Amino acid sequence: MAPATVYRNATVFTGDAAIPPRESFAVQEGRILAVGDLATVRGAAGSDAREIDLGGAFAAPGITEGHAHMLMLGEALSKVQLRDAATVGEVQERIAAARAAQPDAQRVTGVSWRFDIFAEGERPTAAMLDAVVADVPVLLDANDLHSCWVNTAALEAMGITRDTPDPVGGEIVRDERGEATGFLLETAAVKYAWGYLDRVASDADRDRYLATAFDAYVATGVTGASEMSFGHADLAAYRRVLDRDGRLPFPVNAHWLLTASGDLETDLAEVAEVARLRDEVAAQYGDAWLRIVGVKFILDGVIDACTAAMRAPYANGALPGPIWEREFALPVAVAADAAGLQFALHAIGDEASTIALDMVQECIRVNGPDAHRRPRVEHLESVADDTIARMAALGVTASMQPVHCDPAVLDNWQAVLGDERADGGFPWHKFRDAGVRLALGTDAPTAPHEAADNLFIALTAKSALERERAAYHPERVFGPEEAVEAFTLGTAYATKRDHEAGRIAAGYRAHVVVWAANPLTDAPETLLGSSARLTLVDGEVAYRAAE
Template structure:
């Protein structure tokens, strides 16, 4: 039986390329874009007459009037943590808690509402809730919930605040060693205070929670993440913290459904061990798993494309590697020292694994580019290398110039510089660096490829709010706030391209997604507000009107 063709008309169709004027319609057949352009031309390509009726043999043709709405390629989330996002949606939400007392009230309320819960988990507390000189302690949480473990991830997802019961559950004592690149904060007696930084949070906190979580939990979290993203116009994601539990959860979907709700590119997260042979063995194992997964499932839905290096921490906790000290004099080193980062990066690159390099501080991004340059020196130039640096919150001008010369993508997250979350960020830097962060405009001027994402759940996952910040440099959380460095902002077309074609390029899928053009997968979003013409404020709090995945409606607003 001939396939049905659907023509979407009376729309503003942004094709994904900022240099191309919007079209008025597009047609979909068999999960692919058939044509995009003037309605008469699209009808002709679909085999319809001027009135939209199908010619003999062309198959059924349906037309959908979109009422002048903006249509773009579906957003490809440039930096995602799918399982973490799904799990975070079920945790106690703390991003808008303004004081320690508010945090205490919320976890106490969660305990009262779930008296049989074996533990309380929360997410997204902010450093500016503490008074000057104050640090998170177990005693603060014990005052609210003393009887079951409490695990609270910070807004940056690099630090964890826990109570005494959680320290006991994790088995942390005076003798527990700090892992490479992390710290268990301790008091003058050597006892853990309840604050875990960087790899200590990941190894002890996340490691414990992973042990007590079930496959059913992970399946529920992953499904929730897919649903949450699709509702906001996302139909593809670059997963940036992939590991064995994630792979098992994805396998279960693929075995059951034969597909994912939308395509995902995964970067396997590497753990700095301090032993080069161990690190190199991990790279070899990732390459083996990549090939095994591709052989079993193909690459239409899940691709293990690369590895993720967390080169440093975060500015809020003063753990990001900077060229100059923080306001308090701290000068932390990187999590991956050059002597390990460079040879491991070269091995990954030689295995055809894409490098994703978390670098928030200006020293860390220097190391990131040293790693890329070493890959080029040892393995030779390669047009499909597509190395990418993640976050780039405080970055030097010479690094931006090097990125342009080396063809490295800047993967950045507008929601990370929402003015409502920058008070502590600016305070701990304390100098000119506090006023020159997130320099999107400098990357654009230098010709550095840009890919925008959210890094959810370190920040809100909603694509319209992320777009609003890219367009205004204002806050989506507290709209009374002044814009942060508004000279950085994108034009609407620039931002939409960086959310769609830009992220598709960064993830090496630009030949199949990121455009509304003939032959591309019909992954598209109909926006509730038109970012090209409406006031940016109209985007706030909206969801997608329609999200298409391979031509099918994955989400439709009621």
């Protein structure tokens, strides 16, 4: 057996907010050997252990990213970045510059434009993009990744005409003549824009996207991820890594993205296929690195585009229905649950989260109670008090993303709600008070993937993007210990890996991050822009910051 390694002179957060920090820990053969005072840890490690002085740094369990889109993040990092573009003109300038810089490129892609760059009542159009790039397709994902803004060449490349039907749960926005305007909402963006990009991408492209995402995450202290848009192309990319290396850079827990078809038999057949693939992957690779743990339902859209399912109308009078109607959502959830598939339920509007809990309750009614079910609801941006109480009673985890309520991206969000709901979003404190388990993540690339900036927002309710912004309801913020727990042990619990991850405790896999700042004692502002100093996966160095 290889000698142990003792990490000493540190503030060691074990993953449990109720346990005071320790001063050292030891790693051997990929597992935590001991944690505690230095004498105790040295005694467990033995005389032949090597020692590493962490210089008083803060160490914690590695972050399990609570909500990730791995290939999409890797791809997004190579796109034209638009999150900080303040006007339509600035978007146009960046797209034109990208085209000029790569005149041989077959298309221009961008990501993260914000709805508040448009004048009141204005929406994205192909003409706005045609004015600067008309010769190749241009496809720009919105900040929330629930809509896509495209030019005329992209509409033609995707095969969209006036006769192209809207898919279930989506819309090809059209003008008064019935012609597509260049704005695709919800499943229309998924089917046509993403489908087109998927067709033109090569396996080498996807392998590069996946490697880029892993590299980006380990640099910010992530040692595990909940993949929330898994599909056949993703599985093939992961298999290529596993076949080549026998492992992944860190463990991934995948939720297969179900598409609402409007036909129950089709939906049930997809659930059966996911269960088959889960078993096949487990038999071939085991579950140490990749698990198809469940399925994901996107129950509604987003508030910014007025496509989230709400109990009351938006300020403009719109009241859209859900993407998954109850007549399909409930039986498909029951089938997935019976197959042992955990479900993650995207629900941003208060009506969507009501449907989500109806699905959980139906599974309990039909399939019976099950302590290992661990259903989770994703996002919960506008949620009713009665829903929070039901989540506590049903044991449902709230998977939320502080970066989604960065004040810099809330102007349009608040405006389209237009009433008291605009000031009642993201009620972390109500979940905590009700005893609902919380798992925090980023939902990258719909938001920045950096863990330290995400933690800063959780601690302050301030903006990591525009420092001069006032905090959005700071009464909601987390205490430092409970925030770090929600990023580590909370997310490990949500992914059903809390028996091996989320803690620095004897016997656990040695997934550890040493931070550049101490969130327990330093001013939260010191977190901004910081990264990991050291990231360990199974005790091996996955990332080390340059001195």
